[in-house]
Amino acid sequence: MNSDSDKTIPRFLTPIVETHCHLDYLSADALQTTLDAATAQGIERIITIAVSPDNLDTVRDLAGEHPQVWCTQGIHPHEASGWNQDVSDRVVAGCGQARVVAVGEIGLDYHYEHSDRVAQAAAFDEQLQIAAQENLPVVIHTRDADADTRAILANHSQSLAKKGVIHSFTSSLALAEFCLAEGFVLGFNGITTFKNADNVRAVVCATPAESIVLETDAPYLTPAPFRGKPNAPCYLPLIAEKLAELKSLEIEHFLTIARATSYQLFFK
Numbered sequence: 001m002n003s004d005s006d007k008t009i010p011r012f013l014t015p016i017v018e019t020h021c022h023l024d025y026l027s028a029d030a031l032q033t034t035l036d037a038a039t040a041q042g043i044e045r046i047i048t049i050a051v052s053p054d055n056l057d058t059v060r061d062l063a064g065e066h067p068q069v070w071c072t073q074g075i076h077p078h079e080a081s082g083w084n085q086d087v088s089d090r091v092v093a094g095c096g097q098a099r100v101v102a103v104g105e106i107g108l109d110y111h112y113e114h115s116d117r118v119a120q121a122a123a124f125d126e127q128l129q130i131a132a133q134e135n136l137p138v139v140i141h142t143r144d145a146d147a148d149t150r151a152i153l154a155n156h157s158q159s160l161a162k163k164g165v166i167h168s169f170t171s172s173l174a175l176a177e178f179c180l181a182e183g184f185v186l187g188f189n190g191i192t193t194f195k196n197a198d199n200v201r202a203v204v205c206a207t208p209a210e211s212i213v214l215e216t217d218a219p220y221l222t223p224a225p226f227r228g229k230p231n232a233p234c235y236l237p238l239i240a241e242k243l244a245e246l247k248s249l250e251i252e253h254f255l256t257i258a259r260a261t262s263y264q265l266f267f268k
Helices: 028-040 053-065 077-082 085-095 117-134 146-159 173-181 198-206 233-247 251-267
Strands: 016-021 043-048 069-073 100-109 138-143 164-166 185-188 212-214
Touching: 016 212, 016 233, 016 251, 028 043, 028 233, 043 053, 043 233, 043 251, 053 069, 053 085, 069 085, 077 100, 077 117, 085 100, 085 117, 100 117, 100 146, 100 164, 100 251, 117 138, 117 146, 138 146, 146 173, 164 173, 173 185, 173 198, 185 198, 198 233, 212 233, 212 251, 233 251
Parallel strands: 016 043, 043 069, 069 100, 100 138, 138 164, 164 185, 185 212
Antiparallel strands: none
């Protein structure tokens, strides 16, 4: 009998969009290997995510150097204490550059609180304003901050013509229902394959297929059966399989829907 580690990654006919990963965390050699492996598994477009003032330029450079890569501009809540006018100006300038498709990764994180809550809220609020001004969608991180995330989004949702994605969704069904009603989509990743993630799977089941996008958050959150190894976009077919199963949809049909949602959100 084969062990889980012997399982191969399926290759489907429908191209897949990777909506959230961190390619700049890889060395140059590992990056090319990662991109080649993704292409071999049918991953046609990859969005690599900005998280700090230090990588705003880096992700844009990666997108400019690799035809299958796009990027975002924004500051993660962990880095919110460093938010200032200079960083704001850099994010705005970056949003005007080619191959920048969203403002993110922005939001609130009360689990770690690497930045205090007041600073997180201020950075989140201002970056939502930037997204509205630049007519870009947002990529939102929220952890243990449902009430404040909802309150801040309620103040901005109507001004965000392109809405956005609540990435790596692990929050409550109530927050999911609010975000979906406001026109946001939800991003799901390898967590959906974790044994202790029944809460996330319940949200997947309650979310319309048309409101789901695929992501890995690589190099983190590697799906089963490859947990323990660095994550990579090439594992997206495994995540897609799980999501299609939860939605009781044929895999190619689900992938067609997810691809259309991704294009509508980021590439229209």
